[in-house]
Amino acid sequence: MEYLFLALLFIIAFLYSSVGHGGASGYLALMALFDMAHVIMKPSALSLNIFVAGIAFFAFYRAGYFRWRLAWPFLITSVPMAFIGALLPVNGNLYEIILGIFLLIAVARILFSPSALTDKPTLPPIAAAVITGALLGFFSGMTGIGGGIILSPLLILFHWSTVKESAAVSSLFILLNSASGLMATLIDGFRFNPQIILWIGIGISGALAGSYIGSKKLKQGKLKYILAAILFMASVKLIIF
Numbered sequence: 001m002e003y004l005f006l007a008l009l010f011i012i013a014f015l016y017s018s019v020g021h022g023g024a025s026g027y028l029a030l031m032a033l034f035d036m037a038h039v040i041m042k043p044s045a046l047s048l049n050i051f052v053a054g055i056a057f058f059a060f061y062r063a064g065y066f067r068w069r070l071a072w073p074f075l076i077t078s079v080p081m082a083f084i085g086a087l088l089p090v091n092g093n094l095y096e097i098i099l100g101i102f103l104l105i106a107v108a109r110i111l112f113s114p115s116a117l118t119d120k121p122t123l124p125p126i127a128a129a130v131i132t133g134a135l136l137g138f139f140s141g142m143t144g145i146g147g148g149i150i151l152s153p154l155l156i157l158f159h160w161s162t163v164k165e166s167a168a169v170s171s172l173f174i175l176l177n178s179a180s181g182l183m184a185t186l187i188d189g190f191r192f193n194p195q196i197i198l199w200i201g202i203g204i205s206g207a208l209a210g211s212y213i214g215s216k217k218l219k220q221g222k223l224k225y226i227l228a229a230i231l232f233m234a235s236v237k238l239i240i241f
Helices: 002-018 024-033 038-062 068-087 093-112 126-143 148-157 163-188 196-217 220-240
Strands: none
Touching (some): 002 024, 002 196, 002 220, 024 038, 038 163, 038 196, 068 126, 068 163, 093 148, 093 220, 126 163, 148 220, 163 196, 163 220
């Protein structure tokens, strides 16, 4: 069962990094399936997120898909709010179910609406991006995900970015929010699973392969199907677990 867990961990890191995500929603679902203690799940997922999303960001940045003007309005509020969200003892079950339903709607829109993708994105209004960043940051800190699983479909559906540009922005968003949330849990007190170093090594391996393929090899049309599949898996995790 341990080898199966590690194999699935590699696959999750590979798939999520190919679209610029860290994979926290997948790691949390995987740990829940293997009946791991709740106390180790959140810090473990955030730690994996930092490494996997960091590698994904580097790959998409080097490939030329990162736009600072698109990213910074979301980041300035999301990072501090992720810290606050990680400190608050809030029951997020209802929020997760609602979010899971909205992700399913996003999947349907991406797959079945011809206008869901654009090659000529427009920048979001700064006020809208700042408010969105604050909300996503708070939720990401509260639940132990990086928030990119929510940000990327918003960027695409509102025509604020292409699929690969959303991957670049989302990966940095996830990296910084996960680091902020992990710092808060460190202050609040937590413990790691003794195997976290091995998990991180597996995650890095998957991220190196996935981010290379996503940023260099896959076209936008094909990448949207991977993104839709990941959003679907995340929605299932949020609704069921």
